[in-house]
Amino acid sequence: MSLLSKVGRNYRTHWAFVFIILVVLLENSTFGLAHDPAKREIATKIFSNLKEPTQIDLGAIGSYAKGCLDGAKQLPFNGPYWQVLHPNRKRNWGHPETIELIKRVSKAANSIGWTGLYIGDISQARGGPMPYGHKSHQMGLDVDIWLTQPKRMGLTQAELKTVKPLSVRSQDKRKTNRNWTKKHMEILKTIALDAAVDRVFITAPAKILMCQQTKGNRSWLQKIRPIGGHHQHFHIRLKCPPSSSLCVPQKPSIPNISQSEDGCDHTLKWWVTTALEPYKKPLKPQKKPKLKKSVLDFTMTDLPKQCLSVIHQN
């Protein structure tokens, strides 16, 4: 065999080997398939199509409304003290600490006298922006819980569809209504006292009532934050878990958020007065505020760069 043909054969073997490696790579991974930056594909579409979590462990990445989740755990649809209300949405994924918290507070709700809790959305299997429903819930550290007292756990799919959300707010949006009970307050207090919880969002009239009725320790009240909507469910936000080094805490932090220790001040009254007045057009023309990009328009470049490896994992 001449030296030339020997070299030629070696090259052919070499290229055949490279080809086999490429085929194996493409078949066994989402390499090159999940995301092509040149296409500027919408992030909600990418994340809502990923139905399985990643197994590596960066945890929560980014911030609550601009992030993703690595190493998610699934909350079982049915538990002894909880039930996921919309199993078809597949938003029962969270940071492992969130799943543990839900189990803890559900059990607490049961010992307070409810059968358990109805759980709304947590996050998608890899977190990220969602095509409908929320701006936040992107890092697996947010969970919605209904204010409806469950009759029992273990409802069938058909029964779940008949569960109606219950509002605890009056028609004029200034007070709570008769659906609000002492047990709501006890459950919210237990949740706010949990060390893993950063804050809890709920309609302002509920917070106002809790401010009026709390005797003794009031420190937990600061974690209960007024917000628009949230009269049929409340929203728990967990702190960045210590192991999630890429998680950005929310600013302002709870100790710096209001003008009093418990948040029971005039800033709270604003929600049930000025905020409800009809919108008046300002006399002077105002500078147009810079429009924030909607979550629905996010591409991967709007998210932390580590989220790219989260969508590319098997």
Ligand SMILES: [Zn+2]
């Ligand atoms: Zn929420």
